[in-house]
Amino acid sequence: MTEVPPDVAEYLTSPDTLPEWVRFYRAYPTVTAAVQAVGDGESVAVFTSEHTAYVQRVIFVEGKPVIAVVLYPNSQAREALVTAYLNHGDPETATAAILQALPYLLPEDIDLTGIDCVVEPGKGACPRFVFRRRVSAAALHTWRDYDELHPLGELYQVLSWHCTGHNIAEGSEAVAILRAHGLPAVGCAACGESLTKRHPARPGTWVCLAEEYGPHCEAFDDPFRELHELDDAGIGGPHDPAGSDLGPVA
Numbered sequence: 001m002t003e004v005p006p007d008v009a010e011y012l013t014s015p016d017t018l019p020e021w022v023r024f025y026r027a028y029p030t031v032t033a034a035v036q037a038v039g040d041g042e043s044v045a046v047f048t049s050e051h052t053a054y055v056q057r058v059i060f061v062e063g064k065p066v067i068a069v070v071l072y073p074n075s076q077a078r079e080a081l082v083t084a085y086l087n088h089g090d091p092e093t094a095t096a097a098i099l100q101a102l103p104y105l106l107p108e109d110i111d112l113t114g115i116d117c118v119v120e121p122g123k124g125a126c127p128r129f130v131f132r133r134r135v136s137a138a139a140l141h142t143w144r145d146y147d148e149l150h151p152l153g154e155l156y157q158v159l160s161w162h163c164t165g166h167n168i169a170e171g172s173e174a175v176a177i178l179r180a181h182g183l184p185a186v187g188c189a190a191c192g193e194s195l196t197k198r199h200p201a202r203p204g205t206w207v208c209l210a211e212e213y214g215p216h217c218e219a220f221d222d223p224f225r226e227l228h229e230l231d232d233a234g235i236g237g238p239h240d241p242a243g244s245d246l247g248p249v250a
């Protein structure tokens with residue numbers, strides 16, 4: 001039976017600890033236990049998205065144990081990345097350009113030492129553009145050692161869902177940065193949403209990714225807007241794809 005360090009024991013009994021961490025720390029109360037489990041063929045990983053979406057895994061790289069963390073841009077930033085990717089005609093070129101542009105979406109003072117911008121397969125029409133850090137687990141025994149020696153720091157904060165004024169760029173700001181790096185990112189001049197007209201479900205229509213029923217620009221002067229909710233036709237309205245230089249959809 002693996003020893004459970006007192007801080008982990010306390011964490012496990014706290015009502016505030018999220019279920020994914022309870023499962024993870026119950027199974028692997030120390031880094032040593034996690035490394036042992038990987039060596040025995042187990043897949044050691046936890047996904048959490050309380051403040052920032054990230055995955056923590058223990059893996060072997062070239063025979064050596066590593067704690068790997070992948071941090072995901074928040075959904076607003078992701079919309080700019082995915083729409084730019086879809087607008088681009090060539091997935092390979094688009095991927096290379098987005099990976100090159102990714103650090104520029106972050107506030108200037110963010111230290112990316114030890115962080116790689118990488119792409120991982122997504123489940124949909126677009127891969128995921130992520131920040132990855134790998135730290136050797138060889139000299140680490142407890143998770144406290146790991147957390148204290150290798151805090152996720154500001155990168156974790158700037159990717160947070162919570163708007164602090166010091167976040168990854170999103171909306172029209174992200175679109176401008178991606179365009180400056182040669183990507184066909186497009187923002188609505190009226191509402192600022194990131195747009196694509198190469199969404200697989202709505203080819204040829206400018207939409208943002210959340211619009212499963214078609215475009216619904218918040219700035220559109222909807223003639224049905226003042227009607228009683230029982231008469232609401234909910235027609236939405238088109239976006240204004242400012243600065244778009246995309247050709248017709250193939």
Ligand SMILES: [Zn+2]
Nearest residue numbers: 188191217239
């Ligand atoms: Zn709009």
